[in-house]
Amino acid sequence: MANGNIKPTHWRGMHLRMKPPTQAETRRPRPLAMAVKWHPPDQPWIKVNTDGAYADATKKGGGGYILAAFSAPLEAQSALEAELLAIIHGTNLAKEFGRPIWVEADAEQVVKLINSTSWGPAHTRRAMTRIGILMRQHTIRTTFIHREGNKAADYLAKLGLDRTIFCRMSAETAPRMLKAIARMDEMGIPNIRVHDEDRE
Template sequence: MAMDKLKHIIRETLDVFNLEKEGQNLAKAAHLVPWLLWRIWKNRNELISKGKEYNAQEVLTKAMEDQEEWERREAEANGPRCPPNPPARETREAVKWKKPPQGWVKCNTDGAWSKEGNRWGIGWVLRDNQGKVLWVGARALPRTRTVMEMETEALRWAVLFMSRLNYQNIIFESDAQELIKLLNSGEGWPHLDPQLQDIRSLLPNFNEVKFVFSSREGDKAADRVARESSSLENYDPKVYSIMPNWLKSIVELDMEM
């Protein structure tokens, strides 16, 4: 019976979607497809677990709301990374990179992009509780992803590498605030779900993990690595066990008291 109801919801939803296409731009309607599928999947789970039903118009409305929310988050991610012209001394002291507690390591991740060019860069920097750089990862990506997907890939790659190195207590820090919210809330988004699922599947390999937001000013080393990555000649990942010379000045500034 539940499956019959689910099939009915899907048919109704697709009928409404076809009507939408007749009255709106086809390209705009096509962008709604992932959100409809995402919402149908969520409603299928609620129907099976809670017996809760939604009609086609409700499904369509929620899918459009999901799309609008994603576009808002993308716009925020593409916007200014910090307030314009902040007082230099005050901002630098307020958001300076902080050492992790004793027994912990901290991994900062970031992505770099520009309006020109066909590639983006992602990077991460792992440091101990004394601020010593342990590992650095740099990698270029083809420019086929959204900003949020790029930031998520930077974090996913870092989590994967840290799990292989067997670190147990680790803080992952990123300036992608919406991404950190998703990870801490357990929520998902259609375009990010494969990456988020990969991240979450790796968490049992650690003893304790924290996902923390940091402004760009507190994440300068990872930002420098990401910008360097965007200029790499190929898409092969590069991992350094010795800090590269081009990163030393940024790390030294972080260590100043």
């Protein structure tokens, strides 16, 4: 054993007094929690929080954007394309303010795609071309936020799944739930994100 190797001869005459398990022990995942908070943009940026939703059952897409409150149906073939189209709609609406545009989305894959040199899958290339044109014409940055910090846009995107026309909401016409979410964001109240370490 001087060289650190244990051989079967070293165990001769020894008896194991514990019963080895018959199957691998399953370890329960430990839930982890973190606070996620929406932050207003620094000057002179204008922040557009977007989200896209897609329902496989109905093959319908919906988009939501918080600049003012908008909800709209989207002609998308996947959740990825719905997210990209929501960003296009939100960015086009933000152009009228004439300020640098900060797009914040809760789809990490989409943010990485936009910030890379890739065009993504074939069915998203038209949307990626439109985003590329917007980024050449305007100062635009795109960042990721967890869904818990993007609740208002997520809520609007899901509303968009059931809409047939573009809908712009005011403080008077916005749903009560949306007003509550926006008010919590304005007050800086964080949402708690709970996930399993094995899934991250």
